[in-house]
Every structure is written in C-alpha cells, then in structure tokens.
Amino acid sequence: MIRLFANASYDFIKWRRWAFSLTGAIMLVGLVFLVTRGVNYSIEFTGGTLVQFDVAHKVPTANIRAALDNVGLLGADIQTFGSDTSYQVRARLGAEATGEAGTQAVADAVARALDQSVGTGQYQIQRREAVGPKVGRELQGKALIAILFSFVVTLIYLAVRFEWRFGLAAVVATAHDIVATIAFISVMHLEVSLVVVGAVLTVVGYSLNDTIIIFDRVRENLRKYRRQNLYEILNLSINETLPRSVLTHGTTIATTLSLLILAGEVIRPFAWVMSFGIFTGTFSSIYIAAPVLLWIEKRWPGEDARGARTFGSRAPAAPPVAGPPVTPSAPQPRAPQPAR
C-alpha cells in the first residue's frame, strides 16, 4: 500500500516562531493593501448598477468609455469579463445617492451608450443588476451579522465540545483564518460579494474541521500517553493525522482548483477564496491552534499540569515516534518514554 507520511515524526511546533512571522508578514501586506486600495465591494453591497454584455466584434474599450462619458456616466468602470468580447460596466453609488430610481436610470443610460458606441443590435446584455442604496446597506449589515453570528455559534459549539483552553485556541486559529483570508482578498483585489462572504464562512468551517480533528487526536493521546508533555503530544497528534490531512486537503484542492480553472468568471472569486482558505486552514490548525494551546496551557494550566511543564521539560531533539505499536488491552506500559 502507498503510505504517505506514515510514522512521520516532524517537529512541527519547533517552527512556530517562523510560522508566526510568516503569517504576520502576510497579514501586514494585506493590511497595507487594504488601507491603500480599500475593499473592492460588489455593487450588491455598495448599491449601484452593473451591466454585463457581449459584443459580436471586439470594440476598443476607449470607445465604450467615451460613449459612457457622453451619457454622463463619468465614474463608471469598464473591464473585460472572461473573454475580450465580454464586458462589465459598473457604476457604484456615491455616498450622496438617495433616489432608488437612480440605479435604473444608470442601467438605461448604459444601454444608450452601447447603442452609440457598439451599435444597436450588435451587443447582447447578459446580466443587469440595479441595486438601490437601501438594499446595499441592508446586505452589508446582514453579512456582518453572519460573520459575527457564526463566530458566536462556533464558540458555543467548541465550549460544549471541548474544554475552554482548546476552544480558545481553535477560536484564535479561526480568527487568524478570517484575517489571513481578508488579507488575501485585498492583495488579490477580489470583488467582495455576498458569495465571497459565504466562501469566507466556508473556509472558517473547513479550518475548524481541521483543527477539531487534530484536537480530537490530542485529547485522545493525552489520555493514552500519561507520561509525555503537551509539546510532544501535540507533535505526535499532528504527525498521526498527517496522512489524513494530506489526502483530504488533496481532494479538496483538486475540486477547488477545477472550480477555479473551469467553472467560469462568475464563480472565480469564490474559488480563489476557497483555494487560499484550504491552505490557511491547514496552516492554522498546525501552526496557530497547536502553539496557542501550548501557550494557554502554560499560562493557565489545566487539571493535569502537563501544560505547565511543556517548555521546561521539552525534549530537545528527540520527539516521540508516531504510531507506537500499542496493544489495546494495555497501552500504558509500551508508551514511548521521552527523554527528560
């Protein structure tokens, strides 16, 4: 049988400072982009008008721009969408916009501009969205509520399912994923629509899955190997779940990449966020959740005070070998004995 990473015994936790620096750097870059460029909200959130159209023959963007200026749509932004005969014109509403009818008027103005520049009948409108400012504001509120609410529910679920130290570590990892994903979105300048918010929440769920699976193993190993410290248990658990991680992330990446490449322009931002989310989710389960748990245990030791001893009694170069042949009847005697 093919066994990837079977009996692996990498010292993952040792690299935690490097990992923190790496993710910190990514977040910093993201923050810089966020501050300088702002968030590329879809018109769903800002309110405004979007018209997507196909033309039979390629038309210089400048012509369309000129025609849009002509009908008074100065701020509208034009971009090709997927292929060079497909365009998207977007006009966001400014803060001063009040009228609900305005967005309709803009959509009609775009049609007039196209009649001028491309010619009547030479283009086909594929998608038209005219979102009033009120609906946009409502949706912003809803998205925010969704994110906050999912956070609260996750917290409650973890509190019920795990001891609070584990829960807190998982929440920190989840928060990391959200921040890292936002950084990614701002660096890529992806359009933030409600679907992308959905993708972020899915990433949160996915990452939480991963963390839970590792923590589940940690909990089990803490019961099984009474004489090892938490540092070793964490490394052991990550190593033991490594084959599963590789396989599952492999299949998930396979499907998200096929979505990214094949599923078309509309779903692409979603696919980007998901693809990145799988990486950050995997990363955070190992390098955020586990070290944070270690730190929490050191600060506020639990019932078995092994957490408190973690750093002091760390075995320098010989972490335990994963998957020791333990017979189910008597696991204790054969547990590996770390050097102390």
Add this chain to the structure above:
Amino acid sequence: MGKIRQRLYVIAALIVVSIIALVPRNTKQRVRDATSGAMKDTTVRRVPINLGLDLQGGIHLALEVDQSKGPVPDCADAIQRAERVVRTRMDEFGTKEPVVQIQGRCRLIVELAGEKDPARARGVIQRTAFLEFRITDMKSLFKDALPLMDAALRKAGIKSRSTAAPSAVAQLFGGDTTKTARDSAADANTPGVLSSLLFQGQLPGEFLVPEEQWPLVDSLTSRPDVRAAIPRGLELRWGAQSESRGARAYRALYAVEARPIITGEELVKAVARRDPVTNQSIVAFQLSHRGARKFADETARHINDYMAIILDSRVQGQPPIIKSQIGANGQIELGTKPLQEASDLALVLRAGALPAPLTIVDERSISATLGADSIHDGVLAGVVGVLLVVVIMIGYYRMSGALAVAALTLYCLFTLAGLALFGFTLTLPGLAGFVLSIGIAVDANVLIFERIREELVHGKSLRLAVDDGFLHAMNAIVDSNVSTILTALILYAVGTGPVQGFAITLIIGIIASMISAIFVVKTLFLVWLYRRPDMITLSI
C-alpha cells in the same frame, strides 16, 4: 448475513427513492409566442430540479411602496395589496413558477424565471391597479352571438382543433349545456370552433373553458373578426384563477357590460368579517358620497343581476348577486366559504381603492445564455473535480478507495435527489458548493481508512480493525460536520437567493455524505469481508 442484507435493503430503497425523485417528467410551461406575443402552454420534459435565476436566466425584482410622494401610513397593508395585484398579473409573463412573496414587512420579491425583458416586467408590475364593478351579460346576448363568431372563424379557415368530447363535459353541467353546444354545432353540421370550447356556467354570462384550452380561446376571441361579432356593449373578461369542477380544471370566462357601474376610486374601505347572526363570511365595503349616489342608482336598476368584481381585467371570485339597492355601505355575502376567502376579496377591493405605487429597490436580470454557460462550466468543473478525486482515492486506497468512489457516486445521487425531493433551488454558488462538497465528502472515508490502517498496524484482525476504524473515526467526523452545518445554517438565514442555494446544497451534501461515507461504505466493507473470509491483507 442477516444484518448485511438489511443494510443492503436500506441502500436499495434509498437508491430507488432517489432515482424516482430524479426521473425526468413533463412539466407545463407557459411561454410567450415570439410572433403573436400571446401566451401559450408547452410541455417540457426535464429533470425536476429547480434551477435558480442565475442558472436558467430571468429577472429578480425587489419592490417597496413608493414613499417619495409622502409617507404611506401602513406599508404592510399596502404591500399586501400590491402583492395581490401583482399576483393577478402573473399570467402576462412567460414563466412557469413565478415567485411573488412578501419579504420582511414592507418588501415584495418578484422572480420571473425565463423572462427576458426587464423593461416590460417593470411596466407590468408597476402598472396602477384598476378595480371596477360590472354587470354580467344578463340577457345572454353573447351566447346568442356565438354562431356568428363560429361562422367568422370558419370563414377565416380555422378548423376545430378541440378533441374534447362534449358529452364528457356535458354530464357535469346538466342537459341544458349539452343542448346549447349541440344547437350551435348543428347550425353548420360541423361543431363551431368557439362554441365547442365554451360551456355555460352557473350564472348568466359565465362560461367555463377547460384550463388547457384557455390560451387558445383567448387568442380566438382577440381576433378582430371575432371581436366584431361580439354584441355592442359587451366585453369578455377572464376569471383570475382556475377552478376545479369534478376532476378537471376550468377557467371562467365572463361576458360583462362594457360600462362599469362603479370603479375603485369611489371605494373608501373594505373589510372582511363574519356575520355574528348568520355566521356567514362577508366583505363589508363603504363608498364615497359621490360613489354612493351613483351606486344606489345603478343597483336599483340591476336588482337580481350579477355583478362581476374586476381587478386589472380579471374577474375576482364568482360575481355576487345584487339583492337590493345599495347606498354608501354594502356587503358581499360569501355564505359558508371560509373567512380567508372573504379576506382575500376585501384585499382585492382595497387594492383597487388605494393603489400602492411601487418602486424598485433591487433589480437583477440574467440572460438564459449566461445561465446555460454557467451550468455548462459548473458541470465541467464538477466532472473534472470528481475524476481527480476518483484517481486520488483509488490510487491511494486501491480496493477500499474503489468502495469509497462507489459511495461517492451514491453521494452525488442522494444530494441531487435531496434537492429535487424537498424542492430546493440549485444556484450557481450552490453548484460550486456541490463540487466543493465532493472533495470534502471523501474526508469521512479518509478518516475511517486511516484509522483502519492504524488499527491494522497495531496488529488487530481484519474484522476488528474495520469495526474499530469506523468506531474511532466517528467522533471526529460528527464534530467536524456539525460545525460546517452550523455555518451553513447561518448563511441560509442571512443570505439572499444564490447564497441560500449554496447553504442548502452544503447542508444536503453533508447529510448525504454522512449516509454514503459511513453507512454505505461500512456495508460494502461488510459484504467484502463476508465474501472473502479467508482474506489476510486488506487492500487499503
């Protein structure tokens, strides 16, 4: 073996139910004829999964009561009136299942799948409601003129396409109808095209048309040569809803006077209630001073006549009889009918009396070609994704992987059947969610297989390793799936159409993957071990 057989029966039952849920079936679809612009019914055979607007193309509108010309005191009532009005107009659209629903308190959502022209849709929906009361054709002038219309149609060379046997219908309505149909038919030895489609209703001026024939009748009666034959002072109006008599559905057609005796402008209010004495459902209405004078005159002349209540050219409910002269206050008695019907009629009257101007706060339209492209791309991505997963699973886990792939096939079947069975809508993000969930669905199997491998390494027997592998992996599987379902539920609660579609497919997908990855794969393992009791190494 008994236990395995039971499990196999359960799986077989699930597969049968899923396949039945997905068998393509005929659905009727109203489409607009490209040349004449009239509506006609066509039958389409397709898999019964609802597609969202982003996949089949169509228009989504969110409307609110226009408050720009002064505040509307009770927007909830105004939006209810508007909903009632918009609903009556849905016939004008070429859409199978139009969605008209009130969202929150004061917002109306209209979704028209397949509709292409946003300007037309806006026009139809925002048109001001018009209510009028008209007396039905009490002297049967229209019926007498039917042979004339048939003759006109014959002259135009239109043959009777109706295959409906009059005798079958005649039994429903008694001998009198049969006689009429036969009389008019006998006039020219061949059955008249129009008269063979109309059956006399219960009251003067009311005709019933089989539901499937009414677009045909509508197109016939709107021909100029037929219209010329309609007696002066009469007009035809269709009933708002189809009604069932016996086993068949009929649409009522009314011949009414062209002149309304009163219009919605004169109506001040209308409420539904139950009469405390007779316990009847009634709608009480009040007219303005001017309206009351006019109405008193008219009702005095029309005692014992029937009065059709017409909103936007559609007759609402069965026309009530005028029993006595009515002044400023009148009431319509609905007898033993439920109060709900009275409330509905009162809403119709109020809708005509106080038209609620609507403003569009959100409009999205997607062309059918873009929708078809999305389906094509999404399905392609799905197929490629599945193939990759299949290669990874079989390559890594060999025979066990093949079992997981078999379960994955069932997973796809169950998920799609779940969408069809519960009538959920598949959207583009939903399709993406489905593809994504295929990748995640194998996670449960990966967890289980890794556990089995560990148990085998620990020196357990095959059978024990399989049992313990499933048992020990369960904790992690349940935990991780519950957390994903929780997130999806939140998304469903706050999301709009496409995002809700995503959440729904995710939830159904997780449930289906629990069934397929745990129950189905375990069963396959049991069968495998049962058939090969001498097996020493597991292909995993």
